[in-house]
Amino acid sequence: KAGVTQTPRYLIKTRGQQVTLSCSPISGHRSVSWYQQTPGQGLQFLFEYFSETQRNKGNFPGRFSGRQFSNSRSEMNVSTLELGDSALYLCASSLVGDGETQYFGPGTRLLVL
Amino acid sequence: SQQGEEDPQALSIQEGENATMNCSYKTSINNLQWYRQNSGRGLVHLILIRSNEREKHSGRLRVTLDTSKKSSSLLITASRAADTASYFCATDDLIAGNTPLVFGKGTRLSVIA
Numbered sequence: 001k002a003g004v005t006q007t008p009r010y011l012i013k014t015r016g017q018q019v020t021l022s023c024s025p026i027s028g029h030r031s032v033s034w035y036q037q038t039p040g041q042g043l044q045f046l047f048e049y050f051s052e053t054q055r056n057k058g059n060f061p062g063r064f065s066g067r068q069f070s071n072s073r074s075e076m077n078v079s080t081l082e083l084g085d086s087a088l089y090l091c092a093s094s095l096v097g098d099g100e101t102q103y104f105g106p107g108t109r110l111l112v113l
Numbered sequence: 114s115q116q117g118e119e120d121p122q123a124l125s126i127q128e129g130e131n132a133t134m135n136c137s138y139k140t141s142i143n144n145l146q147w148y149r150q151n152s153g154r155g156l157v158h159l160i161l162i163r164s165n166e167r168e169k170h171s172g173r174l175r176v177t178l179d180t181s182k183k184s185s186s187l188l189i190t191a192s193r194a195a196d197t198a199s200y201f202c203a204t205d206d207l208i209a210g211n212t213p214l215v216f217g218k219g220t221r222l223s224v225i226a
Binding site: 003033035042043045048056058086089090094097098099101102103104105106107 | 143144146148153154155156157161191199201203205206212213214215216217218
């Protein structure tokens with residue numbers, strides 16, 4: 001089976017812009033989670049989607065949003081980018097979530113200037 | 114927060130030596146997982162240990178779990194330069210149920226050839 005894929009791999013944006021990141025989970029996996037990783041804060045959970053519904057949400061402002069499509073592919077959007085949004089954004093998939101092993105994509109590295 | 118805490122934050126050893134990393138967590142769990150991350154890439158699942166298990170082996174990896182102390186350790190035996198990476202523990206939440214995995218801040222392991 002193909003692994004989790006994320007596009008794009010690298011992105012440079014300026015403050016105030018918005019960005020959309022995409023994640024394709026492993027075939028058959030219905031749970032997709034998103035994480036933000038920065039040197040200072042470590043891995044922070046953004047949200048989890050299961051069967052097109054947001055099931056869990058981390059402590060991030062409303063500028064961060066996401067969705068999941070019927071084929072389980074997921075997108076996350078960050079509006080009005082701030083310098084502090086520069087980070088590695090990781091997507092992970094699992095069969096049904098709920099504490100299972102997660103399979104991570106390579107990440108999208110976002111730089112906000 | 115139930116975030117796990119790894120200890121030490123960084124570890125530097127010679128090739129062939131053993132590396133031990135520790136993880137402490139705060140709540141009751143179903144299972145605890147260890148992941149590895151090579152620089153700037155996605156996380157790779159290493160091993161999962163359930164709350165009713167005390168020790169588990171996988172190749173050169175040995176994981177122990179002490180639920181009374183809410184702690185786990187990861188031992189890598191006969192380390193290689195390729196083991197250089199960050200290692201994270203992740204826990205679920207037995208009481209809260211269907212919640213996302215919570216990751217610690219990781220231990221950076223450097224194996225010197």
